Amino acid sequence: MADSFTLPLRPILEKRDRPDTLPVEIAQINNQWGSFREVNEDVLRNKIAEEEEKDGLDEVDESDQDATDPDSTERVEQLYKRRAEITQFAMQAHMETMFALDFVSLLLSKQTPRQAETSMSAFLKQVAPLGSLNAEVVNPPPKPESTTKDIAAVSRGWRIQNFNAAANKLLQAASRLETEVASETRYWNEVLAVKDKGWKVSRLPREKQALGVQYGFLEATPVFRDRGLASLRRAEDGALSLDEGLIPTKARYVRVRVIQDGRLSGSSKPTRSTFDGDGTIEDRILQARDTVYEEELFYELVREARAIASFGVTTRQNLIRIPASDDLEILLDLVDTDENTSQPEYDISQQGTFLAEGLAHTIRILLAYSHRQNLRRRTLLPPPLTPKTRSIPEHQLIRPALAYIKHMSDVRWLQSLLKDLFGVLKSANLKPSAYTARVFSTEKQRQTSSAPTVETLVGQFLTPMLSTFNGNILTPRGSFSIAIHTNLSSPPFGTTFDVSFNMPKYPDLESPGKLSHREEVEAAITHLLLLDVVFTISSNNNSPKSEHDKDEAKRTWEAIYPQHGELLLLPSKSEKQKKMKIVLSRHELSLEIYTVRCIDGTGRGKCEHPSYNSMPHTWKPPPIAGFPNQPSLMEFVSTQVPR
Amino acid sequence: MHEQSLFASVPVHQHHELLQQLAGLTAMQPRHCLERRLIFKAYRKPGLAGRTGASQDLQQGDLQRLNKMLNGNMYYTQVIGPVSELDFGSTAPVDHDTQMAGMDDSKPSGSPSPSSYDYERQPWKLEFRDIPEAGTRSAVTSRLMSSATLPRGDVVQAMNAWGYHFTTEYVVEGDMFIHNDIAIFLHRVLHYPGDESSLPRRQLPALKDMTLFEKSGSYVLQAFIIVQDGSNQETMKTASQHLFGLREQLKSAVLLEQADRLSLDTRAK
Numbered sequence: 001m002a003d004s005f006t007l008p009l010r011p012i013l014e015k016r017d018r019p020d021t022l023p024v025e026i027a028q029i030n031n032q033w034g035s036f037r038e039v040n041e042d043v044l045r046n047k048i049a050e051e052e053e054k055d056g057l058d059e060v061d062e063s064d065q066d067a068t069d070p071d072s073t074e075r076v077e078q079l080y081k082r083r084a085e086i087t088q089f090a091m092q093a094h095m096e097t098m099f100a101l102d103f104v105s106l107l108l109s110k111q112t113p114r115q116a117e118t119s120m121s122a123f124l125k126q127v128a129p130l131g132s133l134n135a136e137v138v139n140p141p142p143k144p145e146s147t148t149k150d151i152a153a154v155s156r157g158w159r160i161q162n163f164n165a166a167a168n169k170l171l172q173a174a175s176r177l178e179t180e181v182a183s184e185t186r187y188w189n190e191v192l193a194v195k196d197k198g199w200k201v202s203r204l205p206r207e208k209q210a211l212g213v214q215y216g217f218l219e220a221t222p223v224f225r226d227r228g229l230a231s232l233r234r235a236e237d238g239a240l241s242l243d244e245g246l247i248p249t250k251a252r253y254v255r256v257r258v259i260q261d262g263r264l265s266g267s268s269k270p271t272r273s274t275f276d277g278d279g280t281i282e283d284r285i286l287q288a289r290d291t292v293y294e295e296e297l298f299y300e301l302v303r304e305a306r307a308i309a310s311f312g313v314t315t316r317q318n319l320i321r322i323p324a325s326d327d328l329e330i331l332l333d334l335v336d337t338d339e340n341t342s343q344p345e346y347d348i349s350q351q352g353t354f355l356a357e358g359l360a361h362t363i364r365i366l367l368a369y370s371h372r373q374n375l376r377r378r379t380l381l382p383p384p385l386t387p388k389t390r391s392i393p394e395h396q397l398i399r400p401a402l403a404y405i406k407h408m409s410d411v412r413w414l415q416s417l418l419k420d421l422f423g424v425l426k427s428a429n430l431k432p433s434a435y436t437a438r439v440f441s442t443e444k445q446r447q448t449s450s451a452p453t454v455e456t457l458v459g460q461f462l463t464p465m466l467s468t469f470n471g472n473i474l475t476p477r478g479s480f481s482i483a484i485h486t487n488l489s490s491p492p493f494g495t496t497f498d499v500s501f502n503m504p505k506y507p508d509l510e511s512p513g514k515l516s517h518r519e520e521v522e523a524a525i526t527h528l529l530l531l532d533v534v535f536t537i538s539s540n541n542n543s544p545k546s547e548h549d550k551d552e553a554k555r556t557w558e559a560i561y562p563q564h565g566e567l568l569l570l571p572s573k574s575e576k577q578k579k580m581k582i583v584l585s586r587h588e589l590s591l592e593i594y595t596v597r598c599i600d601g602t603g604r605g606k607c608e609h610p611s612y613n614s615m616p617h618t619w620k621p622p623p624i625a626g627f628p629n630q631p632s633l634m635e636f637v638s639t640q641v642p643r
Numbered sequence: 644m645h646e647q648s649l650f651a652s653v654p655v656h657q658h659h660e661l662l663q664q665l666a667g668l669t670a671m672q673p674r675h676c677l678e679r680r681l682i683f684k685a686y687r688k689p690g691l692a693g694r695t696g697a698s699q700d701l702q703q704g705d706l707q708r709l710n711k712m713l714n715g716n717m718y719y720t721q722v723i724g725p726v727s728e729l730d731f732g733s734t735a736p737v738d739h740d741t742q743m744a745g746m747d748d749s750k751p752s753g754s755p756s757p758s759s760y761d762y763e764r765q766p767w768k769l770e771f772r773d774i775p776e777a778g779t780r781s782a783v784t785s786r787l788m789s790s791a792t793l794p795r796g797d798v799v800q801a802m803n804a805w806g807y808h809f810t811t812e813y814v815v816e817g818d819m820f821i822h823n824d825i826a827i828f829l830h831r832v833l834h835y836p837g838d839e840s841s842l843p844r845r846q847l848p849a850l851k852d853m854t855l856f857e858k859s860g861s862y863v864l865q866a867f868i869i870v871q872d873g874s875n876q877e878t879m880k881t882a883s884q885h886l887f888g889l890r891e892q893l894k895s896a897v898l899l900e901q902a903d904r905l906s907l908d909t910r911a912k
Contacts, residue, residue, distance in 0.1 A: 218670050379671045382824050384644055384871035387878050 009167035106133045183238025190240035190281060191232060197282055204231050213242070215289040217296070219374035221392075224296040230288060232281075242284045251287045251337040253294045254301065256360045258352045259329040266352025268360035270337040297367050297397070298334040304394040311402070311493070324402060325409035330359065362404075363397045369458040370395035399488040400462050407465045407486035410495050410518075411439055414469060414482065417522055420586040421529055425474075428589050428619035429632030430533065435471025462489065473532045478503050480528055482521070497521045501528050505535050506562070522586065527563070530584045534562045537582075537637055557637065580637070590618040591636065645873030646772070646788040647882045648865055649890060649899040653829065655860040657897075664896050665820045665827060673818035676830070677731075679724040679765070680815055681798070681843050683807035684911050685717040717911040720807065721770045722798055726814075730760040732849030762845040767793040775904045783883045784902045787873065799842060812843055814853060817862070824882070825889055828865045832856035864897055866890075 033039070102124045109116035110131040117130065143151075191211060195201045200214040216228005230244040251270075258266040271290065305313045305320045312323045320332040418435060451459070464487035472479050483498040499521060500511035509531070512524045538559045557567040557580060565582035579594040617636060653661055662673055773787035793801065799809050817830025833853040835844065866889055868882040890899040 375671070379674065379821050381819075381826055382821060382869075384869040385824055385878050385882050386871045387875060 009170055010164060107135055110134050183234065183236070186238035187234040187240060194232070194240070194281060194285070199285060201232070204229070207231065213285060215285050216292050217371055219371040219378070220292075220296050221299065224292055224299070227292055228289070230285075240281045242281060242288060244288055251291050252334055253290070253337050254298050254360070254363070255331075255333055255335050256356045256363075257331040257333075258356045258359075259331060260349070260352055261327045264352075265349045266354070266356035267348070268353075268356040271360075293364075293367070294334065297363060298332070300367060300370070300395050301332055301363065301397055304396070304398050307394045308399060308402075308488070311488070313398070320398075322398060322402060324405045328405065328409070359401055362401045365458060366397045366400060366461075367395065369455065370397070372455055396462055396489060403465055403486045403488040404461075406488070406495055407467065407484065410484050410486065410497075411437075411467050413518060414484065414497075414521070417525065417586055418469065418471075421525065421584075424584065424586070424589050424619060425529065425533070429634065430474060430536065435469055437467065437469050439467045440465060464489070473503075473529065474536045475503060475505055475532050478505070478532065480525070482525075499524050503528070503531065503535075506531065526584055526586065530565050530582065531562050533582060533584060533589070533633075534559045534565055534567060537580075537633070538567060588618045588620045589633070591633070592617070644788055645785055645870045645879065646867055647783045647785045647870065647879070647886060648867035648902070649783055649886050650866075650902045651864040651893075651897040651899045653862040653864050653897060655862070658829070658862055661829065661864070661896060662818060664893075665818075665829070668892065669820040669822040669827070671820060673820060673829075675728075676815070676817055676819050676828075677726050677728060678815045679726055679812060679843075679847075681722040681724075681812045682810045683720050683722060683802050684810045685720070685807050686911075687717065687806075718771065718773070719810070719909045719911050721772075722767050722793065722802065723770055724765045724767045726760070726765070726847065728850060731847045732852075733760045733847070760847055762843075763796040766795050767798050769793050772907070772909050774908045774910055775902070777904060781879075781883050782901050783886050784904070784907065785873075785879070785883075786907070788869070797843075809842060811839060813856065822889065824868050824885055825866050826868070827889075828867070829862050830865070831860070831862045864899070866899060 030036070098121060101119055102121050105116045105120040106124060106128060109120070110133065113130045117125070191201060194213060202212055202214060204210045204212040210231045210233070212229050212231045214229050216225055218225060218228075220228065227244075230242050233241045233243045235241050253270045255270075256268040257264055260266075301320055302315055305315045305322070309315075314321045318333050322330040322332070324330050415437065422435075464485055466486075467484045469482040469484075470479065471481075479502045481500050484495060485498065486495045487493065494516060497515045497520075498513065499515060500513070501509060503509050512520070515521050515524065538557050557569055560566055560568040560579075565584065567580040567582070569578040569580070581592045581594065583590045619633065666673060769791045771789045775784045775786040779785055802809065813835070814833040815830050816833055817828055820827040820829075832855075834856050836848055836852045836854060866886060868885060870878050870882050872878060886899075893899060
């Protein structure tokens with residue numbers, strides 16, 4: 001490095017005029033070793049032996065030290081001894097320095113008494129009055145020329161040495177500065193690169209010298225908002241490193257798992273792959289941001305899960321278990337992104353994965369929405385200050401998603417119920433008109449001027465969900481409608497089915513209104529359709545028959561207990577009364593003929609006897625239908641009317 | 644309710660910079676506000692004062708309170724109505740008959756069409772401010788306040804019925820920031836061009852025709868907290884401490900201080 005500098009800092013070494021002459025060296029040897037005359041073999045041998053002995057001693061010393069491995073107490077003692085020695089030396093040095101200081105002070109006190117007094121020891125001040133020591137320049141006796149020449153040579157040597165040392169220092173400093181500049185340049189370039197990417201770079205509030213990058217979310221819960229700031233440190237070589245403090249730098253994410261029928265059927269994937277320490281600074285910032293977001297998400301999920309424990313949601317330290325609907329269960333947990341997710345693949349269904357991924361996205365979108373709501377709330381004119389602190393309501397993250405799942409499950413159930421029932425009716429060749437389903441028929445909210453479209457969109461998802469089913473029945477002008485409301489945000493929680501009928505034939509039939517159990521709904525609808533079938537039978541064999549045969553006009557099935565599905569054939573001359581019982585369920589429609597002995601045929605129970613050829617006649621929807629050439633219900637009914 | 648506030652004067656050249664500083668401090672974009680302010684003066688209805696007939700049912704304390712109310716100080720009050728920039732210099736809306744009934748409800752108030760100002764649909768708010776409390780040791784301006792929403796449209800009749808005369812009106816233009824509990828309002832007062840009228844204007848002149856009340860165009864920075872219960876010393880203290888905290892934070896930009904008590908006197912003499 002030093003070579004790259006061309007600064008002429010080093011002193012130019014003059015070539016000596018001539019090397020030391022031989023006489024000089026001889027004189028030196030004479031001085032050092034004595035005269036050559038005294039050198040003989042014995043002296044040299046002695047010298048060699050002496051030196052060997054010295055070396056040997058040293059070696060012995062070393063080997064001794066190695067051999068006698070002092071145990072700990074000895075070592076401690078030795079340590080103390082050495083320390084005492086060091087202290088002693090230090091104190092001695094200190095004392096000598098103090099003496100020197102006193103001496104110089106006393107000497108100077110002649111010239112500058114005020115300044116010198118400050119550095120004098122108290123003892124000296126007592127003993128010697130100020131200015132009692134003086135120094136004078138004494139003319140030294142003239143030195144011989146050789147001495148002056150020596151002094152000149154020595155001082156020249158000193159100077160050169162010092163110049164060299166100074167030059168070395170300067171060059172070292174220069175090279176150090178150069179590396180420093182290079183690494184600073186790199187650091188600032190990287191900081192600028194970060195800033196150019198659009199990250200907010202600022203000074204740290206606590207550590208004014210350091211730079212920080214803000215990647216967190218301003219509207220997050222304060223704990224997580226404050227964590228969204230990391231300092232940008234400079235490594236030794238100027239590389240930028242992100243210092244997030246005490247937070248684990250591991251990337252984590254909220255994993256959504258869907259358990260169907262007790263088996264894992266889907267799991268969400270991390271949104272971003274991890275970086276194994278060699279990612280760019282941008283990647284690191286992104287990862288830190290994601291992790292902060294995920295951790296906040298989980299924190300809020302747990303907070304909300306506790307609030308909705310009444311829905312059966314349970315929380316453990318790192319797991320939220322949500323029973324969603326039927327056999328569906330959802331698990332939420334916070335895991336490392338690089339956690340080995342080697343799950344048995346055979347259980348994973350595409351639908352489960354879709355659900356898990358969808359849920360994962362939903363809760364993240366909802367958290368972002370809550371952030372926006374926080375901003376809105378924060379920038380409103382604050383309400384008057386009261387001693388009570390306002391608690392922050394839990395964000396709606398799980399509830400809307402859960403409501404959606406529950407709602408969809410209920411809608412599907414109702415759809416399948418209606419499909420089954422209408423299938424049964426169709427198999428009996430009754431022709432019910434189709435029903436219409438409007439899933440998510442929630443009215444569109446009026447577009448408020450201030451909220452952006454995205455927020456309105458998400459806001460709609462948070463409103464209670466509504467689906468409606470409308471349909472006509474066999475009875476003319478008869479209809480039914482079912483509205484399914486699902487609301488988990490405000491009481492009453494859960495799903496309600498609002499069932500209403502319109503049966504002109506039975507005007508006093510009241511609509512069941514709001515029902516919350518599926519069994520009740522099934523019973524209500526089945527009952528309605530049963531009434532419908534009974535009414536159809538009783539009305540159907542009215543009209544055509546009367547035209548066909550006047551005599552048979554009276555012989556019609558009359559709905560006697562429509563709510564039980566019972567019809568009565570009015571008695572003719574000698575015949576016994578006949579009774580028809582219809583049972584409708586979502587699986588089948590069955591019909592049985594009884595003979596009744598009671599007089600008016602209205603009695604039930606004991607006096608009923610299954611008729612001679614009566615076998616309950618059943619109609620089932622096509623897949624299970626056993627008898628392809630079954631007569632339709634109406635045909636069957638008309639055959640039962642004796643002519 | 645009590646209002647605690649601190650004030651500062653902001654010269655016009657500092658305005659833009661301060662807006663940015665406040666936006667940074669409060670982490671929000673300034674909310675631009677334009678407000679019509681009508682000043683009403685209370686007057687004593689002739690014959691009402693001192694008459695306390697049919698008072699046999701009243702308790703002594705109630706009687707005193709009633710007397711105090713009837714004979715006490717009279718105050719000026721303000722009626723504030725938010726307006727938008729589009730309302731200025733616009734024409735009156737088209738005839739109501741040509742509009743379909745119920746149309747107004749479906750649209751945000753005040754702007755049935757982009758360039759018309761409908762005085763009849765102007766929302767109003769009544770704001771009462773007492774004279775600041777005297778002799779408080781705290782270095783903030785603290786005063787009793789109250790506000791109430793008024794019916795839309797013409798308020799003069801209602802106010803007359805309550806014993807208030809319309810005095811004058813002006814417009815306040817400014818930006819609002821919220822910093823935790825503190826509302827920060829950086830505003831200035833605009834006067835209407837032309838003569839004083841005896842009734843509130845039904846149309847607003849163009850904004851550029853409005854004249855500045857303070858000729859240099861400087862702004863007033865008001866930071867205030869509203870406290871629900873003024874008798875609760877604890878909350879009052881918290882509020883003033885929050886204000887002092889803000890004063891410290893803004894120290895290098897503006898100097899927030901207590902206002903002169905008598906300059907905020909709302910009593911009608």
